[in-house]
Amino acid sequence: MGMFQRDRRVFADAEPLDDSYEPEDIRERDEELEKYQRALQPIIDNRPTSNIFLYGKTGTGKTVATKFMLSHLEDDAAQYDDIDLSTVWVSCENLSSSYQVAVALVNELRESRGGDRISTTGYSQQRVFDILYEELDVLGGTVVIVLDEIDNIGHSDDILYGLPRARSNGYVEDIRPVIVGISNDFQFRDNLSPKVKDTLAEKEILFPPYDANQLRSILEPRAEKAFHDGVLDDDVVPLCSAFAAQDTGSARQAIRLLREAGELAQADGSETITEVHVRNAQDELEKNQLYEGMQELTTQGHAVLCALAYREALDEVPVRSRDLYKRYTRICGRLDTDSVSERRVRDHLSDMNMLGLIRVYERNEGLSAGRYHEYELDVPLRAVLDVLLSTSRFEDFAGIIHSAADDNGLLRSDISDY
Numbered sequence: 401m402g403m404f405q406r407d408r409r410v411f412a413d414a415e416p417l418d419d420s421y422e423p424e425d426i427r428e429r430d431e432e433l434e435k436y437q438r439a440l441q442p443i444i445d446n447r448p449t450s451n452i453f454l455y456g457k458t459g460t461g462k463t464v465a466t467k468f469m470l471s472h473l474e475d476d477a478a479q480y481d482d483i484d485l486s487t488v489w490v491s492c493e494n495l496s497s498s499y500q501v502a503v504a505l506v507n508e509l510r511e512s513r514g515g516d517r518i519s520t521t522g523y524s525q526q527r528v529f530d531i532l533y534e535e536l537d538v539l540g541g542t543v544v545i546v547l548d549e550i551d552n553i554g555h556s557d558d559i560l561y562g563l564p565r566a567r568s569n570g571y572v573e574d575i576r577p578v579i580v581g582i583s584n585d586f587q588f589r590d591n592l593s594p595k596v597k598d599t600l601a602e603k604e605i606l607f608p609p610y611d612a613n614q615l616r617s618i619l620e621p622r623a624e625k626a627f628h629d630g631v632l633d634d635d636v637v638p639l640c641s642a643f644a645a646q647d648t649g650s651a652r653q654a655i656r657l658l659r660e661a662g663e664l665a666q667a668d669g670s671e672t673i674t675e676v677h678v679r680n681a682q683d684e685l686e687k688n689q690l691y692e693g694m695q696e697l698t699t700q701g702h703a704v705l706c707a708l709a710y711r712e713a714l715d716e717v718p719v720r721s722r723d724l725y726k727r728y729t730r731i732c733g734r735l736d737t738d739s740v741s742e743r744r745v746r747d748h749l750s751d752m753n754m755l756g757l758i759r760v761y762e763r764n765e766g767l768s769a770g771r772y773h774e775y776e777l778d779v780p781l782r783a784v785l786d787v788l789l790s791t792s793r794f795e796d797f798a799g800i801i802h803s804a805a806d807d808n809g810l811l812r813s814d815i816s817d818y
């Protein structure tokens with residue numbers, strides 16, 4: 401008997417739990433879709449159309465909603481002889497400048513009409529922009545240009561300035577570009593220069609995080625398709641939704657959790673997926689996320705995290721950086737490692753905040769105490785302890801923190817009722 405055998409007891413069709421799956425309908429986004437539709441309507445009416453900027457945290461449905469709207473737009477536009485519509489989609493995930501985005505756009509446009517790709521290096525930026533304008537002019541009509549995950553270009557945002565103005569500046573004649581920019585980075589949006597903001601974000605649509613009920617409604621049709629009848633306990637979808645809503649409000653996270661729970665049930669040889677599988681799946685995913693984040697940390701970073709975990713175990717959070725710093729220097733002392741300045745510790749804390757490991761609060765106590773920051777873990781203490789335990793030199797601390805937390809009754813499960 402081989403190591404692997406096909407097992408179809410739990411999953412009927414895992415496709416609906418895949419990241420690339422396109423659902424039949426978009427749920428719980430009526431308001432946003434209505435706004436979106438209104439923003440795109442002028443294309444059908446052959447009127448000038450504003451650019452659109454979608455923003456909201458990861459997993460809130462920006463990409464899937466855009467695919468959905470564009471496919472309707474294309475279908476419906478086809479019924480009018482006087483509308484000449486095309487769409488180009490570029491995911492900027494691995495593109496870090498306007499130059500790269502312009503090259504990607506050119507190649508996307510060329511590929512769609514069987515032309516040759518251009519090289520990703522070797523041109524001046526202006527030359528690439530010129531080629532892009534030529535390609536667009538060849539296409540003609542209204543061209544909806546989707547720039548997904550556009551925040552990756554950072555400050556190199558020339559394309560967001562040039563493209564919307566291509567027509568008014570006379571670089572293109574026969575096309576009307578409509579740009580749909582999508583970003584999950586609020587800072588990117590706030591930092592757009594006013595001149596870019598003016599044109600790109602003429603119409604803004606915010607995608608807020610989902611609450612537990614909305615996630616349930618998104619998960620249900622997928623769960624229905626993904627699992628055999630009778631496999632899923634009634635509380636599984638609600639619990640996945642509750643966990644994801646409490647953490648990020650991301651549909652992606654909720655879907656992953658459900659899939660992971662199914663996989664754990666399958667691995668158990670269990671005939672049903674239960675609440676326990678969800679809780680284990682949640683632990684598993686949290687640990688993965690944490691491990692990933694932790695791997696980026698240096699010993700100094702680990703020491704800072706360890707200090708914070710200790711305060712957490714004593715139930716003394718949020719903690720001010722100067723108090724945290726004292727604990728940190730003591731930990732360094734016991735590790736026989738040099739400690740760094742309080743300022744550097746704050747840098748480490750800010751990195752950890754970016755990784756989603758900790759939460760930072762900015763306090764302003766007026767003139768007397770001034771402004772300062774307070775910190776607490778943004779992941780379960782239990783998960784930090786697991787990781788510290790498996791990080792060399794930190795095993796002993798993990799033990800100490802564990803018993804402190806136990807004394808304070810802090811290691812119970814994180815969601816006991818939902």
Ligand SMILES: Nc1ncnc2c1ncn2[C@@H]1O[C@H](COP(=O)(O)OP(=O)(O)OP(=O)(O)O)[C@@H](O)[C@H]1O
Nearest residue numbers: 419423426427458459460461462463464584651652
């Ligand atoms: N309202 C919804 N109805 C059905 N499925 C949804 C909905 N919102 C999100 N999803 C699903 O959740 C997953 C994440 O959604 P999507 O990729 O659109 O998020 P996003 O906002 O683009 O996130 P990111 O900023 O990380 O790119 C996808 O699998 C998508 O199909």
Ligand SMILES: [Mg+2]
Nearest residue numbers: 462463464548
């Ligand atoms: Mg997306």
